[in-house]
Amino acid sequence: MTRALMIQGTGSNVGKSMLVAGLCRIARQNGLSVAPFKPQNMSNNAAVTSDGGEIGRAQALQALASGVAPHTDMNPVLLKPETDTGSQVVVQGKRLTTVRARDYAKLKPQLLEAVTDSFQRLKSHHDLILVEGAGSPAEVNLRPGDIANMGFARATDTPVILCGDIDRGGVIAQIVGTQTVIDPADAALIKGFMINKFRGDPSLFDDGYDLIKSHTGWPGFGVIPWFAQAHKLPAEDALDIATPNRTEGLHIVCLRLSRIANFDDMDPLAQEPNVRLTMLNAGHAIPGDADVVIIPGSKSTRGDLAFLRAQGWDTDLQAHIRRGGYVLGICGGYQMLGTSISDPDGIEGTPGTDLGLGLLDVTTTMTPKKTLTEVTATYAGTNLPVRGYEIHIGETKGPDRARPFAHISGQPEGARSPSGQITASYLHGLFRDDTFRAAWLAQFNTSSTANYDQSVESTLDALADHLRQHLDTEALFATAR
Structure with a gap:
């Protein structure tokens, strides 16, 4: 019994x-x-x-x-x-x-x-x-x-x-x-x-x-x-993500949005000894020494886009890019990087359209259907398979998708700017994959030494x-x- x-x-x-x-x-x-x-x-x-x-x-x-x-x-x-x-x-x-x-x-x-x-x-x-x-x-x-x-x-x-x-x-x-x-x-x-x-x-x-x-x-x-x-265990609350007090290493700054969602992408990065992860709180400017800024997932994309602008982070991102910095948008962050976000049916709130950050030439339309699936993709940077998951509403289209982040069943996924400084994807959970994480960090001349799944076990x-x-x-x- x-x-x-x-x-x-x-x-x-x-x-x-x-x-x-x-x-x-x-x-x-x-x-x-x-x-x-x-x-x-x-x-x-x-x-x-x-x-x-x-x-x-x-x-x-x-x-x-x-x-x-x-x-x-x-x-x-x-x-x-x-x-x-x-x-x-x-x-x-x-x-x-x-x-x-x-x-x-x-x-x-x-x-x-x-x-x-x-x-x-x-x-x-x-x-x-x-x-x-x-x-x-x-x-x-x-x-x-x-x-x-x-x-x-x-x-x-x-x-x-x-x-x-x-x-x-x-x-x-x-x-x-x-x-x-x-x-x-x-x-x-x-x-x-x-x-x-x-x-x-x-x-x-x-x-x-x-x-x-x-x-x-x-x-x-x-x-x-x-x-x-x-x-060392995945955090349930974004406030619980451990950020070791490091002064050296690749400086990755993740914007702590008001409705941040599926931030488990940050846990593996926090454990990399050659990475300095900053979970940036409201009221603080994006540091000038940031190498990569991550705009994470959000439960309310248009609401958090307004929140991002209220912090002045849109202006900070422009300065970060002028300094040669990189930006990665994940899920809701991907949608914010485009030129517009439309929600004609009011799925996330009041119906309407907001201008995006304009850092990628893509547009997003919110749709009632929710994508909720585990996937195996091929990362465009290495052509190697990587496992992740999608959990989002909205469809994103536009010219920058011709330079995809990855491919799923032969179809392009995500987008990249012509300069290569701005990349985006709907895929969560990729950084749990040690091979992908090592390849992604390598493009910033940073070595990976962590075995994330083994560490959790x-x-x-x-x-x-x-x-x-x-x-x-x-x-x-x-x-x-």
């Missing part, structure tokens, strides 16, 4: 995603068929799945830790913010609608059905399902209709382990307070707690640990020290060892049912 266990947090960013990834790797090492599950995620950093849909990238990493292919059932509801008050709702891998935050609650009854359907289907194929919550169950104002935390746990009778983050302070109040404010029937599903991100000697927290146990009656499963290798193994050392994993898994 398949068992399940849910990891919930006392708040966002307490480390739930990484803990589930590590526990998935441990379960796999123990000989179990395991799969991750997150009922509802909110992220613009999505992964394309083997069944032709999309899920949060954290669940794709957890699937890798489990040794299984990512599937839409692992994250049946994905919210992709398009504005400060509205998100696209992706259900079982496909776009359902776009709603304002205040209207989302009306959708939850039908979403719970999709969530439980995906959960039961996963259970039919695996020995153990490790579930990740979202936010915190202590947000009791969101409890009616909840599908992300206790609403899901109650609907499926899934036991819960509560995780607190000691690094941000107040962890005793986080855990004890959670028990105090949630419904007693919800609290009955919590089978224990664990403490994450401890810096220093964990024994210094012994008294606090005992205090939590005495106040809640819950057993503790351990205090987990800070995992120093976390930066070894880091997942190290994470599993870390959790085994500091958690009572045997007792923790025994709570699953």
Whole structure:
């Protein structure tokens, strides 16, 4: 009989995603068929799945830790913010609608059905399902209709382990307070707690640990020290992309757009010792010593084009090119580099047409159909195959496509300016390919020494060892049912 266990947090960013990834790797090492599950995620950093849909990238990493292919059932509801008050709702891998935050609650009854359907289907194929919550169950104002935390746990009778983050302070109040404010029937599903991100000697927290146990009656499963290798794993949030403090090497600047999406392209570059990656925040000019500027993907291309101009980055790009610098546009960044972006049906917002940056002679028209597929392309720079994925709306045409970035099934993909300084592509995930990354860096006289996929695998193994050392994993898994 398949068992399940849910990891919930006392708040966002307490480390739930990484803990589930590590526990998935441990379960796999123990000989179990395991799969991750997150009922509802909110992220613009999505992964394309083997069944032709999309899920949060954290669940794709957890699937890798489990040794299984990512599937839409692992994250049946994905919210992709398009504005400060509205998100696209992706259900079982496909776009359902776009709603304002205040209207989302009306959708939850039908979403719970999709969530439980995906959960039961996963259970039919695996020995153990490790579930990740979202936010915190202590947000009791969101409890009616909840599908992300206790609403899901109650609907499926899934036991819960509560995780607190000691690094941000107040962890005793986080855990004890959670028990105090949630419904007693919800609290009955919590089978224990664990403490994450401890810096220093964990024994210094012994008294606090005992205090939590005495106040809640819950057993503790351990205090987990800070995992120093976390930066080697793909980041779920653009703010979490590790940028080592290097002063030398090829200087690549990535513009941190307001709706930056699918920024996993940056993770492999950050690990190259001969690369200095800067994730440039709003309000900062593009550095004069930048060698390459990357305009990444965006969930709202026209909105982020306006954001880019508001920072003065359009003027900075012109100066960067005059200095001989290079620009790479990926997906939404590709669209921004053209002469115009048209959205006649208002798919991303108000219908209309905006002038692009004019650095490539191409135009883009937004279309209802979304391209969502894994691809094998031939990189024009080497004529060697490279694997990536497409996840975008819009069709791009124009003369600069005669100088493609790559070919897919013999057809041109992407574009390049006559000078060769400006290149663009719809393809994400290319930098994970060590051969492609080495060839791309070589054109800037920069050598590649990283083996990215091997690094991720070894880091997942190290994470599993870390959790085994500091958690009572045997007792923790025994709570699953």
